[in-house]
Amino acid sequence: MTWEEAVEWLRGQPEQQVLVRACYFDDPLGEAAERFWNSEEWKAIAALLPPASGRALDMGAGRGISSYALARDGWQVTALEPDPSNLVGAGAIRMLSQATGYPIEIAAEYSERLPFADATFDVVNCRQVLHHARDLQQTCREIFRVLKPGGVMVATREHVLTRRADLDAFLQQHALHKFYGGENAFLLPEYLDAMQGAGLRVDSVMAPLDSPINYFPMTIDQQFVHCTRPVADRIGRPLTNALFDRRNPFGRFLFNRLVAAINARDNTPGRLYSFLAVRPKDGGI
Numbered sequence: 001m002t003w004e005e006a007v008e009w010l011r012g013q014p015e016q017q018v019l020v021r022a023c024y025f026d027d028p029l030g031e032a033a034e035r036f037w038n039s040e041e042w043k044a045i046a047a048l049l050p051p052a053s054g055r056a057l058d059m060g061a062g063r064g065i066s067s068y069a070l071a072r073d074g075w076q077v078t079a080l081e082p083d084p085s086n087l088v089g090a091g092a093i094r095m096l097s098q099a100t101g102y103p104i105e106i107a108a109e110y111s112e113r114l115p116f117a118d119a120t121f122d123v124v125n126c127r128q129v130l131h132h133a134r135d136l137q138q139t140c141r142e143i144f145r146v147l148k149p150g151g152v153m154v155a156t157r158e159h160v161l162t163r164r165a166d167l168d169a170f171l172q173q174h175a176l177h178k179f180y181g182g183e184n185a186f187l188l189p190e191y192l193d194a195m196q197g198a199g200l201r202v203d204s205v206m207a208p209l210d211s212p213i214n215y216f217p218m219t220i221d222q223q224f225v226h227c228t229r230p231v232a233d234r235i236g237r238p239l240t241n242a243l244f245d246r247r248n249p250f251g252r253f254l255f256n257r258l259v260a261a262i263n264a265r266d267n268t269p270g271r272l273y274s275f276l277a278v279r280p281k282d283g284g285i
Contacts, residue, residue: 004085006179019175022217024065029092030099033068040212040220041156042069045125048154048204048276054122057146059111060129064093064104070125071102078105078121080114111139119148126155130191131184140198147279153200156213156274159185162267170270185270195277204276207263214272227259 001009007025010016017026024032036042052074058067061079071077083089090106097104109115112135124143133139143153161167170185177183188205195202208214215223224244225232232240244258245251 001179002085003083003176003180003182004087004089006176007088009179010176016175024063025088028099029063029096033065033096033100036065037069037072039216041216042066044211044213045069045127045154045156046073049123049152054148055120056123056125057114057116057121059124059126059143060132061093061106062127063088064096066125066127067093067104068096068100068102070123071097071104075123077103078107078116080107080109080111082108082110084108110134111142114142114146116146118145119151120146122148122151124151124153126153128157130155130194131159131186132182136186136190136194137197140194140200144198144200144279149279149281151279153195153277153279154274155191155195155277157272158191158274159183159270160188160191160273161185161269162187166267166269174270188273191273191275195275199279200277201280202275202277204274206274206276207260208266208268208271208273209259209263211274213274224255227255227262231258 011020011025020026024036026032046069054076056070056075056077057080058070058077059080061067061081064079067077067079079090079093081090081093084091086092086095090108093104093106107115111129111133124147126143130136130139147153159170161170164187167185171177171183174183192202192205206214209223209227212218212220212223218226224246228240228244231243243251244255246255
């Protein structure tokens with residue numbers, strides 16, 4: 001099966017419609033893209049970016065939901081997407097751009113060989129992209145090359161392993177890998193070594209429960225309940241809510257410590273991490 005055929009199969013399964021919507025595979029595509037732009041995930045990503053006043057590369061753009069969000073925010077967007085599919089590739093992006101009126105340029109190439117001059121982009125956005133790289137180190141070198149000095153790379157929802165031996169367990173539980181065989185995951189140090197080895201300065205590493213970027217489709221409120229449930233089971237929900245009230249500094253401190261402890265214990269194969277990295281202005285790391 002191709003990726004397009006796998007997604008088409010998923011869309012045809014009545015019991016998978018919640019997952020279809022969560023992955024923004026539903027139609028009309030314009031409505032799915034607008035829903036993504038309004039999501040807590042995108043708001044958290046946009047908060048990591050500089051003011052929208054330049055060029056952005058949406059790498060591995062898929063059907064274009066991030067490209068749309070970047071363009072809607074005011075970026076001059078190029079979508080890198082080698083798949084020509086009208087459902088999950090460049091064809092879909094082209095139709096989305098035409099239907100919404102937001103201009104999106106499309107480049108059909110892979111991440112290991114970006115067809116752009118050095119220092120072209122202010123932002124490189126990679127949503128669920130790096131774990132698909134055939135050569136992670138070369139992909140990161142190319143990202144560094146096309147970023148302007150001071151430019152920002154955001155890589156979000158990347159699958160992480162604790163041990164290389166956990167890869168098979170992750171692939172077996174993935175909803176679509178058994179059909180098209182295109183999923184992968186890396187160790188956290190492998191991501192960091194590739195980015196830093198390329199010359200990027202990694203400014204933020206977000207673990208699974210650190211940001212709605214990773215824990216979507218959970219909402220912020222659902223994440224709070226999920227993280228505090230063991231405490232609430234012991235002391236009750238009202239007292240737990242008061243103890244971890246994020247509106248006050250002490251409650252926010254306690255909640256952040258709780259989240260950090262949960263993240264530290266999480267060895268789930270393929271769990272999601274996100275990264276913020278910068279090409280230093282002075283060329284140093």
